[in-house]
Amino acid sequence: MALTNSHLSHASDPTARPVAPPREAAPVHQALPTQWRRVFGLREMGVYYALLILVLVLAVASAYTGRVSYLSMQNITNVMHQSSLTAVMAIAMTVILITGNFDLSVASVAALSAAVLIGLADSIGFWPAVGAAMLVAVLAGLLNGAIVQYVGINAFIVTLGTLTAIRGIVLIYTDGRSLSVESPEVIASMRAFESGRVAIGLPLICIGAVLLFAGAAAALRRRREGRGLSPASLGMLMGGVCAIAVGAVGGSELSVSKAVIYMLIFASLVWFVLTFTTVGRKLYAVGGNPEAARLSGINVSRYRMAAFILCSAAAGFAGVMFGSRLRSINPAALQGAELTVIASAILGGTSLFGGAGSVVKTLAGAMLLFTLTNGFNMLNLGANYQGLIEGTVIVIAAAIYTVGGHGRARAH
């Protein structure tokens, strides 16, 4: 009697924690629906749903006002291009937030790196200048990390300080002028590095095929083991179909800028490390409970340092992309971008208290924010109303996943 009862409550209310005795393993046949529900529940998928709803609303609105289709390939790749800089920083910010820290200085570091690139490229060439810019960025990360971890000052105030100080250095370095590159070779390298478009039709079809294959393999294996379809394999199958469809429709004309490619590569790398390696697990552990991590023999300071350095390096890379894109820099460049960066990460469900966050969702968060401004521009919404709408959408998007899921965010 008791069992039936607790199982009933199990099935009928996934959010309430069942009182099932912990001693018995959850019966396999019962685990499936809840797993599905969790994976496709608001808490896990909230930010994607929010993004989807926004895109739908904008598509309908633009169709209604008789403009060019909002969902054109060009517009979608535009949004990706526009969000690429922020997304790169937001991905690294996710990592730093996962470790339980905070970095307000990213935008300043990016500006500094761009300034170094632009300032040096003419004299020492593009690639050496990129090296110098990245070096400067990494040093900034070292500085941040060392002060936070070894002096032990709160990350918020440290990076607020370096935000100001590094912006000051940019001002000193540029002496309040806009810098630009002159040399045609450098300009050519920059263009090749950043703005060149890459056809992605074929690669997309390949990736789709791989996904389909992997998904089918996983599904078959599970079938053989007598278990049903898992959400992961369904996801892979669906993703594969989508990729192939988009690739086939877009064909060889489908192309994105290199910035988007870099962003996607960086995101995949970080996602891979976080999801599949022990380094990832340790990063989550360091943020989730630093004391537990320390007692398990994890070098907490080192992982947190590494996150700071990664974050600044990513900012440096964003700066290099920024510099190459505009081939000039003014001292106010990227000012205030840190809030957009952090907002992307948090919209993606990253916890400010460490221990939870996901790169893919952060990406969705960034896309959400840039889709919004893109939508404003496409619909030519009055400048005065944009702030109100943007703020409201942010809160609503956050509400979608918060209200949907009680309890804790998963670490990935």
Added chain:
Amino acid sequence: MALTNSHLSHASDPTARPVAPPREAAPVHQALPTQWRRVFGLREMGVYYALLILVLVLAVASAYTGRVSYLSMQNITNVMHQSSLTAVMAIAMTVILITGNFDLSVASVAALSAAVLIGLADSIGFWPAVGAAMLVAVLAGLLNGAIVQYVGINAFIVTLGTLTAIRGIVLIYTDGRSLSVESPEVIASMRAFESGRVAIGLPLICIGAVLLFAGAAAALRRRREGRGLSPASLGMLMGGVCAIAVGAVGGSELSVSKAVIYMLIFASLVWFVLTFTTVGRKLYAVGGNPEAARLSGINVSRYRMAAFILCSAAAGFAGVMFGSRLRSINPAALQGAELTVIASAILGGTSLFGGAGSVVKTLAGAMLLFTLTNGFNMLNLGANYQGLIEGTVIVIAAAIYTVGGHGRARAH
């Protein structure tokens, strides 16, 4: 650390500090010298020392460069006047941080309240407009608090959203233009309300006398009980002497603007409530461990709501002061001020994770930041170098108290 657990480890980062915090306190016979050491140690007094050092450096520098004396009464009252708006918001921010929340929207709320004041004052008169402005601010606080506490969304993302949305409302309300007041009566009321100067020579002497008296009484009582001088009574005695000295030297010429008076009154009120009342104790408990507070019969949501409302009301009041001071409002007014506000609180040692913070130290933090810019202005430091210096000083000031005191983060 005896209680290591994910909740508690946030309170004092265990990795940044050694696990066994060397603390000097203890058995009763030892209590006196250690009490002194604690009270005058860097951890407790760090921000005051930082402020003192900064003022000394600036005074010497300005004397050395032969400019008007930095420590002139006029300059000191100027700094107080300049910091008053930020200080009012920072004090309320301290309360919200103590309860373990966060409010990024203060600057927008202040701008909205100023806009309402300026927009309505001509038609409905100054005081009714003040009422309307405060009402709007309180509503904004209610909105923030309700979304955070009852929908359960993270305060950072909510207030980032309302920061944007409320700024959008300001933009819509002002239609992107500067508003200003015309009516001479309103201008007169505004001037009387905000900029009027109040002679404080006599009150200062009175306060000094009261302090001296209270300090002496406390010291005598302790003497009678056979214990030595307590730091508190010494503080009161010294404060009293200083107040009388300043009052006597400044005489009847000593005056500060009403904004400073309001700020001081607000600070004293909040300080009193936090330090001496049950409400204050509960606010600290709510931030220190919300679950424990809840299980001790404290209505956590209500206290956190109240903190949001207080914060927005303070922002509204700051907006009223701002509007009265400038008698006009530009839609971009106070943009970015939230970071200064939060920086003041955190420089004052307030924890971002709740449960610790002190109004007086926040005040010192705000003074520190404004003394710095004031010093730049007085010393004619190259504008390019200001950012770098300001950032560095912020980090150093934070270092002073962090490095000074390991361990024991007390509630106040």
Added chain:
Amino acid sequence: KDITLGYVANSMQFPYDAALGKGFQEACKELGCKTVVIDARASVERQGNAIEDLIAQKVDGITIIATDSVVALGWVDRATDAKINFVASAAQIGDTDKVPVKQVYSKLTALVITDDVVAGERAGELAVKFLPKGRTVKIGIIEGAPGFAVVRQRTEGFKKALTAAGVKFQIVASQPTDWTPAKGEAVCQNILTANPDLDLFFSHADDMALGCSRAIRAANSNVKLVSTGGGSKLGNDAIKNGEIDGSVCTKPATIGRLAAKALYDAATGKNTKKAQYISYDTPAITKDNLAACPAEW
């Protein structure tokens, strides 16, 4: 007696403000006076505090790029009450909606300014040359940030010129940036996607035009790009390369010099006239007459 003059920039991070400060300092050096330069970092409050601090230092003259024109009225009053000469640079003092530019606030020593309505008109006149005749043309406007008076003034002048030339036009998009090239690029990209048949972009400043030109090139579009608030080094280069079709010459350093001169004359009693209106020529620039506008910022 030593003469000390103060300059409070809106934000030194804008090359425009920095160039104005450079011109100001150079002129002061030539005139033999000291300078105090303060950066208000785009905050009204900070600018007010800076002016208070300058008054406390008893400088002989102050010039500012007002962050907020209306608010600045109060500062002018306060400074002149303390018998300090005040010159407004690059931005009007007083309610820009109600007071014409040339009606200078009476307590000011001088207003040294680019007339932005006129600059907008110059851009409009330039645009007319590039626009096809005989049909309603579609125009996209790349605004600065909301809340700035110049945003309205430049658009106003631009439209005035088009109307005067009898061009039939439709503003299909008018979107804000925050005066940065990065936002300029994004906004142009989006507007172009939404309106592939656009004829011309009008940008409120060279900075956004720079970003915009990248977007136009990336889209392989041949939409024209006209800017105002030009005369910057990067902008002139872009005009030379044909990335921007034309702009309007502005000269912040000249403004700084003129402001310093006006303050110096007032402080030394050479010219105590109040409420002078000082402006300079703002010609439209294209590839052909770039030499007429040596870049000052």
Added chain:
Amino acid sequence: MPVTQHVPLMQLQGLSKAFLNGAVVALRGVDLVIEPGMVHGLLGANGAGKSTLIKILSGAFPASGGKILWKGEPVQWSSPREASAMGVATVHQHVPLVPTLSVLENVFLGDEGRWRRHAAYRSRFDELCDRVGYRLDPDRLVGELAIGQRQMVSIFQALGTGADLIVLDEPTASLANDEREVVYQTVRRLSRVENKAILFVSHFLDEVVALTDCLTILRDGQAVMRAQTCDMDETRIAEAIVGRQLVTLERTSARTRRPDAPVALELRSLASPGKLQPISLTLKAGEVLGIAGLLGSGRSELLHAIFGADPDATGTVAVAGRAVGRSTMAAVKAGIGLVPEDRARQGLVPQFEIWRNTTLPALAGVSWRRWLPVRRHEVARGAEAIRKLKIKAPSPEALVTELSGGNAQKVTIAKWLFSDIRVFLLDEPTAGIDIGAKTDILRLVRELSAAGMTVLIVSSEFEELLAVSDRILVMRDGRCVAERALEDTSEHELILLAGGQSAQPSLAPTGGAQLTQTERPWH
């Protein structure tokens, strides 16, 4: 019994530790020898220094003096990493786990492998489950687990490393009987079959006697006794721990019942969806109700529902005939107090000193005009708590984070002693409390009841329940499955009932019990 090797696995020589610059001395020269294949019991009163010793030998922090020899070699580990690399695995008292990671990942948290999703982890986990004989869902988030399950996770964690020395700091304090049994079997197998050395800390003397081979008793940071367990019995151990004669608490058969006492607490179909089935109950003033059950049987949920801390709860709670609102504030106002089971998470404010924590629920009582707390009174109350509950702390000014586990637990109890509380809800009040203090607390419960207070006490030690309760309620799966008057039951029966075997169903509820049949149709 395996052969004792000549070189002991670990040897501690003159270990000492001082906190706060010498103001608190936790260890004063402790010697300890740990041999493989032996279960070494480490005993001592609260604050004796057991956890400190363990933290030192697991590398969590350095000693102030003394030496650690590992397999005869002096070692000086400066981080937990080195200790675990050498082969020391530790279950700390305050279960440090990562709440945002799954059970599986917590178990292999420190593992050095390269891949996070390695299939081997799952098989190793299954193996561990089999080895221990306890199943946990590997994919649950640790943050969602109850404290007992978290305890099991950290035991798994220690076992997963394959260490030579396994240190268990009060592993059973938050466990119920069944889980305890699992731990005992594991410990026995580890030492007997796998020849591991075990250092075992516990306040339960029966399990110490049953489980350990030899023991060391600490008192005030000094080892006061070393012995083979077979030479000792519980009474002697208890005396050595507390340093005085202990009077055992006899069962309450001689207690005076007050059938005419007024009804103090009444529950009417109190329920919480998914957690608690409807329950109705009436308690008289002065009555002590024990609640028995296994881990996760819903006992805590019941107390939380009564206390208004469960927002989903339905039904009514009435104190002295008046219905109480559904909030903790209303509950406290009505005179209900709750001592939660998880002191760190639910009981204490870490930034507060002992005195601030003690007075938190009843600030008005120490305040001038109910809103200005008088510090003098508060500190006096803190001192009073220290005296009354024998809390080992330098002064009321000590921060609660500086107390030993048991002493922190006492502070959570002290919180309610001074307020105007009529109904006490005690959730595992004796968890982690030493044998001496345990009797003190049980005696306190009796004193409260004698003074007319009503007490609901949850304990996994049924003996304890039998010692103080008038009636005992048995819970399983969120339901009340039985109710027994004290005279009608025994520990054996309670264990059977809690575990799900039906004991004679004929025994009807007695006393003031009002278990309405309609609400429990399955009975």
